[in-house]
Amino acid sequence: xxxxxxxxxxxxxxxxxxxxxxxxxxxxxxxxxxxxxxxxxxxxxxxxxxxxxxxxxxxxxxxxxxxxxxxxxxxxxxxxxxxxxxxxxxxxxxxxxxxxxxxxxxxxxxxxxxxxxxxxxxxxxxxxxxxxxxxxxxxxxxxxxxxxxxxxxxxxxxxxxxxxxxxxxxxxxxxxxxxxxxxxxxxxxxxxxxxxxxxxxxxxxxxxxxxxxxxxxxxxxxxxxxxxxxxxxxxxxxxxxxxxxxxxxxxxxxxxxxxxxxxxxxxxxxxxxxxxxxxxxxxxxxxxxxxxxxxxxxxxxxxxxxxxxxxxxxxxxxxxxxxxxxxxxxxxxxxxxxxxxxxxxxxxxxxxxxxxxxxxxxxxxxxxxxxxxxxxxxxxxxxxxxxxxxxxxxxxxxxxxxxxxxxxxxxxxxxxxxxxxxxxxxxxxxxxxxxxxxxxxxxxxxxxxxxxxxxxxxxxxxxxxxxxxxxxxxxxxxxxxxxxxxxxxxxxxxxxxxxxxxxxxxxxxxxxxxxxxxxxxxxxxxxxxxxxxxxxxxxxxxxxxxxxxxxxxxxxxxxxxxxxxxxxxxxxxxxxxxxxxxxxxxxxxxxxxxxxxxxxxxxxxxxxxxxxxxxxxxxxxxxxxxxxxxxxxxxxxxxxxxxxxxxxxxxxxxxxxxxxxxxxxxxxx
Amino acid sequence: xxxxxxxxxxxxxxxxxxxxxxxxxxxxxxxxxxxxxxxxxxxxxxxxxxxxxxxxxxxxxxxxxxxxxxxxxxxxxxxxxxxxxxxxxxxxxxxxxxxxxxxxxxxxxxxxxxxxxxxxxxxxxxxxxxxxxxxxxxxx
Numbered sequence: 001x002x003x004x005x006x007x008x009x010x011x012x013x014x015x016x017x018x019x020x021x022x023x024x025x026x027x028x029x030x031x032x033x034x035x036x037x038x039x040x041x042x043x044x045x046x047x048x049x050x051x052x053x054x055x056x057x058x059x060x061x062x063x064x065x066x067x068x069x070x071x072x073x074x075x076x077x078x079x080x081x082x083x084x085x086x087x088x089x090x091x092x093x094x095x096x097x098x099x100x101x102x103x104x105x106x107x108x109x110x111x112x113x114x115x116x117x118x119x120x121x122x123x124x125x126x127x128x129x130x131x132x133x134x135x136x137x138x139x140x141x142x143x144x145x146x147x148x149x150x151x152x153x154x155x156x157x158x159x160x161x162x163x164x165x166x167x168x169x170x171x172x173x174x175x176x177x178x179x180x181x182x183x184x185x186x187x188x189x190x191x192x193x194x195x196x197x198x199x200x201x202x203x204x205x206x207x208x209x210x211x212x213x214x215x216x217x218x219x220x221x222x223x224x225x226x227x228x229x230x231x232x233x234x235x236x237x238x239x240x241x242x243x244x245x246x247x248x249x250x251x252x253x254x255x256x257x258x259x260x261x262x263x264x265x266x267x268x269x270x271x272x273x274x275x276x277x278x279x280x281x282x283x284x285x286x287x288x289x290x291x292x293x294x295x296x297x298x299x300x301x302x303x304x305x306x307x308x309x310x311x312x313x314x315x316x317x318x319x320x321x322x323x324x325x326x327x328x329x330x331x332x333x334x335x336x337x338x339x340x341x342x343x344x345x346x347x348x349x350x351x352x353x354x355x356x357x358x359x360x361x362x363x364x365x366x367x368x369x370x371x372x373x374x375x376x377x378x379x380x381x382x383x384x385x386x387x388x389x390x391x392x393x394x395x396x397x398x399x400x401x402x403x404x405x406x407x408x409x410x411x412x413x414x415x416x417x418x419x420x421x422x423x424x425x426x427x428x429x430x431x432x433x434x435x436x437x438x439x440x441x442x443x444x445x446x447x448x449x450x451x452x453x454x455x456x457x458x459x460x461x462x463x464x465x466x467x468x469x470x471x472x473x474x475x476x477x478x479x480x481x482x483x484x485x486x487x488x489x490x491x492x493x494x495x496x497x498x499x500x501x502x503x504x505x506x507x508x509x510x511x512x513x514x515x516x517x518x519x520x521x522x523x524x525x526x527x528x529x530x531x532x533x534x535x536x537x538x539x540x541x542x543x544x545x546x547x548x549x550x551x552x553x554x555x556x557x558x559x560x561x562x563x564x565x566x567x568x569x570x571x572x573x574x575x576x577x578x579x580x581x582x583x584x585x586x587x588x589x590x591x592x593x594x595x596x597x598x599x600x601x602x603x604x605x606x607x608x609x610x611x612x613x614x615x616x617x618x619x620x621x622x623x624x625x626x627x628x629x630x631x632x633x634x635x636x637x638x639x640x641x642x643x644x645x646x647x648x649x650x651x652x653x654x655x656x657x658x659x660x661x662x663x664x665x666x667x668x669x
Numbered sequence: 670x671x672x673x674x675x676x677x678x679x680x681x682x683x684x685x686x687x688x689x690x691x692x693x694x695x696x697x698x699x700x701x702x703x704x705x706x707x708x709x710x711x712x713x714x715x716x717x718x719x720x721x722x723x724x725x726x727x728x729x730x731x732x733x734x735x736x737x738x739x740x741x742x743x744x745x746x747x748x749x750x751x752x753x754x755x756x757x758x759x760x761x762x763x764x765x766x767x768x769x770x771x772x773x774x775x776x777x778x779x780x781x782x783x784x785x786x787x788x789x790x791x792x793x794x795x796x797x798x799x800x801x802x803x804x805x806x807x808x809x
Contacts (some may be wrong), residue, residue, distance in 0.1 A: 112750050168770075240767070283708070346681075366692075367699060370699070370703075378713075390710065390713055390732055391704075391710050394703075394708050399699060399700070399705050402699065473701075530747065588775035589771065589773075589774045590773040591770050618682035618746075
């Protein structure tokens with residue numbers, strides 16, 4: 001018997017309590033934002049903390065029910081079983097629709113409590129309005145988990161002895177952290193969204209709404225980025241088709257808000273530095289949040305058929321009006337305040353960092369729009385003409401090749417151009433070295449026998465942009481080397497430490513380039529498939545696989561069938577690979593366990609897709625060049641984001657002029 | 670730094686409108702181009718619809734969906750043949766591709782989506798998706 005007692009009885013009452021407090025918080029915050037009264041704002045905050053407390057209590061009671069195998073709850077029966085290990089039992093909190101909505105709500109109320117508690121008190125009207133928006137969203141989700149998506153619903157009839165168990169596909173370390181990271185990202189954007197709407201309501205349309213929430217935006221973006229990459233890693237190691245991204249609607253659902261959020265991260269820099277693009281920025285955050293909610297809805301509604309739809313529920317009819325309210329309300333407020341959102345500056349020249357940032361934004365938003373188009377086109381076509389069709393990877397790949405490459409190029413050009421304007425001669429002096437690096441790369445790879453123009457262009461642009469970025473580090477640290485007479489490494493350290501946002505951002509860009517190198521490697525993928533009897537060999541790339549036989553074993557959870565393959569390269573033995581194909585007993589479902597040998601040059605990826613009674617096995621194998629760099633690039637991105645987030649809020653160009661005590665020496669241009 | 674003379678505001682507005690128009694047109698062009706790439710979009714049919722349509726022009730892939738007919742699966746080397754049904758008609762699907770794990774589930778209903786070509790008799794799939802809805806659907 002489990003030592004933990006199920007506290008499921010506390011669940012629903014806690015949710016109802018949280019719902020009541022959230023409604024009270026909305027009223028108090030609205031009153032506070034209208035009057036600016038401290039006591040009302042305090043009352044709203046306390047109600048917000050209580051909302052979070054009760055929501056957290058509900059989550060804790062669901063977790064105890066899961067751990068105690070309380071099969072009187074339909075949710076526990078549907079997603080767990082007695083044989084499931086403790087980490088996966090806890091992760092089934094987000095394995096199904098009701099639990100994941102509760103998890104969403106807990107994150108939302110927790111983040112709201114933190115953000116509102118830490119918001120500067122002098123902006124009490126803005127904070128009040130933002131608090132009201134956050135609590136409005138919380139009230140919607142609390143309603144969802146208290147009524148149509150109640151995770152505490154009891155099973156009809158007798159309490160089962162055991163549950164159905166968690167889908168074996170979800171029993172993977174990646175799946176334990178991938179959904180919470182995505183949700184952290186989605187929910188994290190609630191904070192900048194609420195402050196943006198709050199700013200529109202209270203007409204405080206200076207920078208305070210996004211400077212107050214800057215860390216939240218960065219945090220949410222980082223969580224979403226890492227969550228997306230981990231989702232790819234999960235698909236790669238679990239699904240056994242040798243790829244990591246399939247343009248599935250659910251993948252797209254996480255990618256769209258990432259694209260608009262990336263645009264937003266860049267365009268707020270222009271607002272900070274040059275007081276431009278104010279309308280654009282509030283619009284972007286509204287769109288980002290709308291897409292994040294749309295993503296949650298797509299994943300959980302069953303509106304689009306997807307191999308990822310693990311659970312479906314009757315929540316669509318509530319979500320769509322909510323989403324419409326967010327978008328129409330948000331964009332309506334932007335339109336209503338259009339006059340107050342005028343730019344204080346204009347674009348001076350096409351050769352300027354502003355225009356590079358704008359071009360970046362256009363590309364990211366265009367990319368988001370095309371993903372949205374491809375994702376919802378099947379619905380549009382069916383509703384408008386009754387034709388049922390699906391949009392596949394060729395559509396998305398055709399779109400993303402040019403847009404992605406243009407973004408990579410701009411990533412290199414942007415930092416080389418100065419703000420406001422730059423002479424053509426100065427521009428040329430900045431780009432000639434990176435251009436040379438790109439040219440040399442084409443030459444070297446071309447002579448080396450690489451003939452695919454797409455791959456050549458990708459690698460050339462990566463060389464161009466990485467040279468440009470490294471040049472930034474060199475120029476930056478040169479200033480410190482001269483001024484402080486220190487070694488290159490110390491100077492580099494100081495460069496990064498004194499301007500973490502900028503150089504942290506460059507580190508993120510370098511990580512993105514590594515990921516692009518990994519994507520480009522995909523063009524050289526090799527696949528082989530064969531039915532092999534023991535002793536048979538199969539050549540793939542430069543490897544030879546020899547099938548040695550099958551080993552079987554049984555655990556309480558599954559019957560294991562493991563193929564043993566000796567791997568050699570020329571005459572050299574490389575090792576043994578043991579892919580498995582297991583029958584999970586609780587679900588009666590087969591699940592392949594992939595075997596991967598990875599190194600920076602290429603992955604050897606082996607799946608066994610079937611065994612026969614004569615001990616032969618159907619083996620599918622891939623050589624995936626450069627895939628290692630995707631995960632390495634993600635790690636570099638994360639490191640860069642940590643540098644960015646450790647930085648202080650910057651001084652704007654105009655403010656810097658007023659305050660002569662500038663901390664960093666100007667970088668030589 | 671040299672100071673380029675700024676164009677008059679009206680001229681600038683025209684410039685930006687033209688620029689925006691060019692970008693929008695380029696985007697629409699790109700989408701149209703991408704939509705017409707081979708297999709960018711494929712029709713989705715039931716087994717009855719595809720049999721009524723007969724052999725298809727072998728230019729583009731089609732997707733057909735239906736439930737797996739239990740005990741119809743025959744495996745021969747890397748080739749698998751099985752039947753799917755929409756309740757009123759039955760279609761034989763043959764494929765050399767890897768079948769997803771859900772295909773082998775012991776669930777009563779296994780939904781199949783096969784992508785490939787139809788010759789009027791057998792559907793030759795290049796890709797097969799499977800899911801078993803009864804197992805993981807929320808009980809509501």
